[in-house]
Amino acid sequence: MTATTTSCPKIVRIGTRKSNLAMVQTHWVRDELQKHFPDYQFEIEAMSTQGDKILDVALSKIGDKGLFTKELELGLLNQDVDLAVHSLKDLPTQLPEGLMLGCVSTRENPADALVLNQAYQGYTIQTLPEGAVVGTSSLRRLAQLRYHYPSLVFKDVRGNLNTRLKKLDAGEYDALVLAVAGLQRLGMGDRVSQAIPSEISLHAVGQGALGIECREGDTAILDLLKAIEDTETRDRTLAERAFLRELEGGCQVPIGVNSEINGDQLTLTGMVASLDGQQLLKDTVSADRSEVDQIGQELAQILRGKGAQAILDEIFAQIDR
Ligand SMILES: NCc1[nH]cc(CCC(=O)O)c1CC(=O)O
Numbered sequence: 484m485t486a487t488t489t490s491c492p493k494i495v496r497i498g499t500r501k502s503n504l505a506m507v508q509t510h511w512v513r514d515e516l517q518k519h520f521p522d523y524q525f526e527i528e529a530m531s532t533q534g535d536k537i538l539d540v541a542l543s544k545i546g547d548k549g550l551f552t553k554e555l556e557l558g559l560l561n562q563d564v565d566l567a568v569h570s571l572k573d574l575p576t577q578l579p580e581g582l583m584l585g586c587v588s589t590r591e592n593p594a595d596a597l598v599l600n601q602a603y604q605g606y607t608i609q610t611l612p613e614g615a616v617v618g619t620s621s622l623r624r625l626a627q628l629r630y631h632y633p634s635l636v637f638k639d640v641r642g643n644l645n646t647r648l649k650k651l652d653a654g655e656y657d658a659l660v661l662a663v664a665g666l667q668r669l670g671m672g673d674r675v676s677q678a679i680p681s682e683i684s685l686h687a688v689g690q691g692a693l694g695i696e697c698r699e700g701d702t703a704i705l706d707l708l709k710a711i712e713d714t715e716t717r718d719r720t721l722a723e724r725a726f727l728r729e730l731e732g733g734c735q736v737p738i739g740v741n742s743e744i745n746g747d748q749l750t751l752t753g754m755v756a757s758l759d760g761q762q763l764l765k766d767t768v769s770a771d772r773s774e775v776d777q778i779g780q781e782l783a784q785i786l787r788g789k790g791a792q793a794i795l796d797e798i799f800a801q802i803d804r
Pocket residue numbers: 570571572573660661662664665689690691692
């Protein structure tokens with residue numbers, strides 16, 4: 484018998500959705516981990532989630548709590564996978580018992596993107612003509628754009644990114660509003676006609692960042708995840724998530740944010756808007772970046788003081804949560 488020289492590789496199983504975007508993101512995570520830990524073997528386990536199966540119903544009508552994450556979380560709890568890669572935007576602010584947000588990795592441009600039909604090239608969100616048909620499935624985008632541009636016509640759009648772009652190119656819409664990050668990650672950054680300024684559209688909590696979920700206290704996995712953590716993105720998105728959690732909103736309510744870090748200061752701007760575009764409440768809180776939860780909670784309290792709860796209660800009454 485000859486002694487073997489290679490030790491058995493440690494296997495880490497990574498759970499993901501099957502969508503193109505999810506697969507691109509997960510391959511990135513896998514490649515990064517592999518670079519840092521050449522002795523490990525990383526395997527990808529792709530699963531369908533509820534949100535991938537229900538494609539014909541407006542997201543805002545289904546409610547969104549865990550729509551894109553539940554199956555992956557079950558995989559973690561059942562020990563079928565060791566970590567799950569999510570678009571942080573789709574990860575609920577309250578995680579199931581026994582699971583935690585293990586790390587947040589680098590963020591792409593978190594802004595919303597204006598994508599135009601050929602006949603509308605050259606326009607911006609500010610110059611689109613009255614009556615132009617803008618497709619979005621997000622109540623947050625809808626409420627803010629209605630507030631600023633009441634003469635545009637808004638129409639729901641569903642399906643994966645390619646389906647949506649096909650509908651746009653076929654003339655069903657004159658423009659779409661999508662996340663810059665998703666288009667960039669899929670190599671379609673050239674379809675972004677405009678990154679919509681944050682004065683017009685505050686992005687979704689966590690937009691453009693990846694959140695990696697794992698079992699609570701799984702120190703072996705948490706040690707690996709430290710290698711791909713981006714601490715600035717982590718602090719910004721933790722403050723954003725604290726804000727959303729305090730308002731008890733999911734990704735399908737008209738709540739938007741913007742965050743930045745300058746030195747030790749973290750600045751968080753947040754807004755809550757009514758669906759008809761009549762009301763839009765907005766404010767900003769700055770504090771030391773170590774105070775992520777307090778920043779998010781304080782901003783939520785300020786907006787509550789201005790009347791945010793009444794706006795949200797009316798919306799919650801319409802959405803099946
Ligand atoms: N809710 C769907 C979703 N989840 C993540 C992204 C894009 C990438 C990201 O925001 O990280 C999208 C599509 C979109 O909003 O256009």
